[in-house]
Amino acid sequence: MALIWNSSPPDCPIAPTKALDGASRLAIAQEHRAALSRLVQTLPQQPAQPNExxxxxxxxxxxxxxxxxxxxxxxxxxxxxxxxxxxxxxxxxxMAHHAQAVGHRFDLSGPDVSSFNxxxxxxxxxxxxxxxxxxxxxxxxxxxxxxxxxxxxxxxxxxxxxxxxxxxxxxxxxxxxxxxxxxxxxxxxxxxxxxxxxxxxxxxxxxxxxxxxxxxxxxxxxxxxxxxxxxxxxxxxxxxxxxxxLGTARHRHVLPHDQQYDIRSGQVSLGAQRVDQRxxxxxxxxxxxxxxxxxxxxxxxxxxxxxxxxxxxxxFxxxxxxxxxxxxxxxxxxxxxxxxxxxxxxxxxxxxxxxxxxxxxxxxxxxxxxxxxxxxxxxxxxxxxxxxxxxxxxxxxxxxxxxxxxxxxxxxxxxxxxxxxxxxxxxxxxxxxxxxxxxxxxxxxxxxxxxxxxxxxxxxxxxxxxxxxxxxxxxxxxxxxxxxxxxxxxxxxxxxxxxxxxxxxxxxxxxxxxxxxxxxxxxxxxxxxxxxxxxxxxxxxxxxxxxxxxxxxxxxxxxxxxxxxxxxxxxxxxxxxxxxLSYEGPVALTLTDIDHRQIIIDSCFGGVDCNGTVSLGPKLTVTGMTECEWWLGTPPDMSCDEGVMRAVSAQILQFSAAQ
Missing domain, CATH: 1.10.606.10 (Vanadium-containing Chloroperoxidase, domain 2)
Incomplete structure (x- = not known):
């Protein structure tokens, strides 16, 4: 779920106050790209660990x-x-276009594939x-x-x-x-x-x-x-x-009383087409x-x-x-x-x-x-x-x-x-x-x-x-x-x-x-x-x-x-x-991961990055562990207690109230 604030958090360098054009827009665009560059450079790197x-x-x-x-x-x-x-x-x-070479290709936006092991x-x-x-x-x-x-x-x-x-x-x-x-x-x-x-x-x-x-x-x-x-x-x-x-309740181009497109039909509207779930x-x-x-x-x-x-x-x-x-x-x-x-x-x-x-x-x-x-x-x-x-x-x-x-x-x-x-x-x-x-x-x-x-x-x-x-x-x-x-x-x-x-x-x-x-x-x-x-x-x-x-x-x-x-x-x-980071104003996303840890992804959170440096770029907050631990794929602590869960839930409610 996204939370988009009506006013910018304090000291956010990428929150414009009016419509941008010309040199002003280019300057702010460069700030956005710089924030992304900081993110890529500070993302924790875990060495590859093949077995023996x-x-x-x-x-x-x-x-x-x-x-x-x-x-x-x-x-x-x-x-x-x-x-x-x-x-x-x-x-x-x-071999450049073969599957074996996919891992050699570079990403020109966001972290490189080598960041994830x-x-x-x-x-x-x-x-x-x-x-x-x-x-x-x-x-x-x-x-x-x-x-x-x-x-x-x-x-x-x-x-x-x-x-x-x-x-x-x-x-x-x-x-x-x-x-x-x-x-x-x-x-x-x-x-x-x-x-x-x-x-x-x-x-x-x-x-x-x-x-x-x-x-x-x-x-x-x-x-x-x-x-x-x-x-x-x-x-x-x-x-x-x-x-x-499931299908969609009805095809968008069909009158509402037409029952052919009941959800039990498994027919999903996709633009002007219908896709069968069977x-x-x-x-x-x-x-x-x-x-x-x-x-x-x-x-x-x-x-x-x-x-x-x-x-x-x-x-089916x-x-x-x-x-x-x-x-x-x-x-x-x-x-x-x-x-x-x-x-x-x-x-x-x-x-x-x-x-x-x-x-x-x-x-x-x-x-x-x-x-x-x-x-x-x-x-x-x-x-x-x-x-x-x-x-x-x-x-x-x-x-x-x-x-x-x-x-x-x-x-x-x-x-x-x-x-x-x-x-x-x-x-x-x-x-x-x-x-x-x-x-x-x-x-x-x-x-x-x-x-x-x-x-x-x-x-x-x-x-x-x-x-x-x-x-x-x-x-x-x-x-x-x-x-x-x-x-x-x-x-x-x-x-x-x-x-x-x-x-x-x-x-x-x-x-x-x-x-x-x-x-x-x-x-x-x-x-x-x-x-x-x-x-x-x-x-x-x-x-x-x-x-x-x-x-x-x-x-x-x-x-x-x-x-x-x-x-x-x-x-x-x-x-x-x-x-x-492509949005003009600050944006925060909230979700739960597959281990049911709650996560906030914020375009302008501020705070300290994984290297201990003050950062005003994107920030990720996770229930019960540090940002660095989550990026490194650290398994959840099996003993994480309900108090930790409640504390982070309260933090998410605090973000919601800031809309």
Whole structure:
């Protein structure tokens, strides 16, 4: 929400008292640019922190190598990888427009993409990496579940317990899968897993806590947390955001009595056009890269963007596979453009005069570039499909040129996952049995002939939702998650994010897709959620839906999504600081971030910048932490008390009173 003061704060150097022209305007314009320059120069810089996997593993088993020549074991020659990484730092002229070179491009307004970095990714052999691949196995097994049934957790699934398992004969449900996941040290709140450097870092503690309901270790992992992501707002109401389902009340060029454009139709007015919220239905139970040769082919030659098999029917989003397809096929800012139009159709107007669609595209582009710099120039982490393959080949002794140290790390992961103990109820080995059974069924349905390495009966490859598997870019960060979070941040800032959701949408209840996915019906879940939800909650849910779609597709690790959402927020905040400096008078924006911290972005706050220098340029204030800590992506303090929250809330009210 924007607060535009009628009078300038004292000592504000960029607040004119009359219309400007000629030399006067040029002078003030220079002040605006100088303020932006000060902002860029004083923004805290955090050094890049890649993990040690690339340095310590000569055959790059968990580094990004897709598109390079691979041997029969899916490994590259060390010299080929060194040549590849050298080109990423000094791109050849012919690479100037390639994705690998995106991170080299400079921003001529606002902070450079190098101002935003991610913490080190989980390393080979860590408990966090074990938990991440196990989570993705379960998400792949649940890919075709109706989201309502998924979260109920009681619907029997087409898997069974091994003959010697104590639960043999009992139905396998989503809730049972979560129970298996809770046995992993990273997810079990009573366990004490090590971090990359011994004790868990603050970032590792945060990522671990986001796996527990309300970040409460006593509640632990739940189906809602597994399927919905990290934001408290994403866990209110039905799984799918209303902004992925609703239409506008009527097309603006149609008479009011015409009922064709009821919000339940899913038709959104966009200028003179109508956009259908329904998607092309992907073929259920159709997965890819579930046999060794298909996986190896995908690593050696990057498949261009290929649409998964479809049924030919249009449907509303009601399954994780639908979310995966949406995130695969659309630009991340598109759903937010439609969200803005839905809000405008309800009579809401942005609180600053901004070209909103252009602003959304701009922040999405900036976040995309920031994520791609992390992908190629910093971390180069392999996609989940590679980790699953390494576990599979290690189990079968097909390790090729991998060093004994690396093999030992993958062996430790298999032990933690219970690979040789599917009947041991203290470990989640049954998950590997289920994923292997799923791969066998998929290969039989696809008529796959066994060739190359025979990994049947212990096939731990991660079933992919797309024909080419993961995209031809590294995994960390996730550009979709970063761009989605950036767009959500903009809409929370320019609309009143604190507005009750019923008021913002003009509806009496949540809607969700009927089980046949052909129509929208009233949600029958707890109605308190709807009454207590805010617009900001629903925008966070929209960002999480797109982010989790990448997880359900099997193409992104959970840490990619968690850290990239927070990266996108920081990029958007920087763009908003840049944007509000273009106004003649002082402007302040207020919003809540994905961790529910309240933020004020003020074009003329004054005070002391991160280097201790008096600054009269843009200022950012955050609940419970310093501006510098927030810009550096510091996780929220889990012990932040209500007194701090009340103090900053009072500060925001003080700003409101100054209008």
């Amino acid at each position: 996997d690339e340095k310590t593993c000569s055959t790059a088993p968990m580094s990004f190598t897709k598109g390079l020549p691979h041997d029969a074991y899916g490994l590259v020659e060390p010299q080929q990888y060194r040549t590849f990484t050298a080109q990423l730092w000094r791109p050849l002229p012919q 991610l913490p080190a990714a989980p390393h080979i052999g860590s408990s966090e990496a074990c938990a991440e691949i196990a989570l993705l196995y379960v998400m792949a097994l649940l890919r075709d579940s109706d989201v309502q049934a998924l979260e109920a957790g009681t619907q029997p699934l087409p898997y069974c317990y091994p003959a010697l398992h104590p639960n043999h004969g009992q139905p396998v449900t989503a809730a049972a899968m979560v129970s298996e996941l809770r046995k992993l040290p990273w997810i079990d709140a009573d366990a004490r897993p090590d971090g990359a450097n011994g004790p868990l870092s603050q970032e590792e503690k945060y990522r671990r806590a986001t796996l527990w309901e309300d970040q409460d270790p006593q509640k632990g992992l739940t189906l809602r947390v597994l399927a919905r992501g990290i934001s408290p707002g994403a866990r209110k109401g039905p799984h799918i955001s209303q902004f992925l389902l 998607i092309e239905e992907p073929t259920p139970q159709r997965d890819y890269l579930s046999d060794w040769n298909a996986w190896l082919d995908a690593q050696t030659s990057v498949t261009q963007h290929v649409t998964p098999s479809q049924t030919g029917r249009q449907c 989003i009601s399954q994780p596979r639908h979310l995966a397809n949406l995130a695969h096929e659309c630009q991340p800012y598109q759903p937010f453009v439609l969200a803005a139009e839905i809000l405008r159709a309800q009579g809401l107007r942005p609180s600053i005069d901004a070209p909103l669609h252009m602003l959304l595209a701009d922040v999405a582009n900036r976040a995309h570039r920031a994520a791609y710099r992390q992908k190629f120039q910093i971390h180069r982490r392999a996609r989940p499909e590679v980790l699953a393959a390494r576990l599979t080949q290690t189990y079968h002794g097909l390790t090729g040129a991998m060093s004994p140290t690396v093999v030992a790390r993958f062996t430790d992961m298999l032990e933690e996952l219970g690979a040789d103990h599917p009947d041991d109820i203290s470990r989640p080995g049954v998950l590997l049995s289920w994923i292997s059974a799923r791969n066998d069924v998929n290969n039989a349905q696809a008529g796959v002939a066994i060739a190359g390495h025979d990994i049947r009966h212990a096939n731990f490859l991660l079933p992919q939702a797309f024909p080419g598997g993961a995209p031809g870019s590294p995994s960390y960060g996730c550009a979709t998650a970063a761009a989605a979070a950036a767009c959500a941040t903009v809409l929370k800032a320019v609309f009143d994010g604190a507005m009750p959701l019923p008021e913002a949408l003009g509806t009496a209840t949540y809607l969700h897709a009927h089980p046949d996915a052909a129509t929208l019906v009233d949600w029958t879940g707890p109605q308190d959620d709807f009454g207590h939800a805010t617009l900001a909650d629903e925008l966070d849910k929209l960002a999480e839906n797109l982010s989790c779609g990448r997880g359900f597709a099997g193409v992104a690790h959970r840490s990619d999504l968690v850290e990239s959402l927070r990266l996108g927020e920081r990029v958007a905040a920087a763009v908003l600081q840049d944007h509000i």
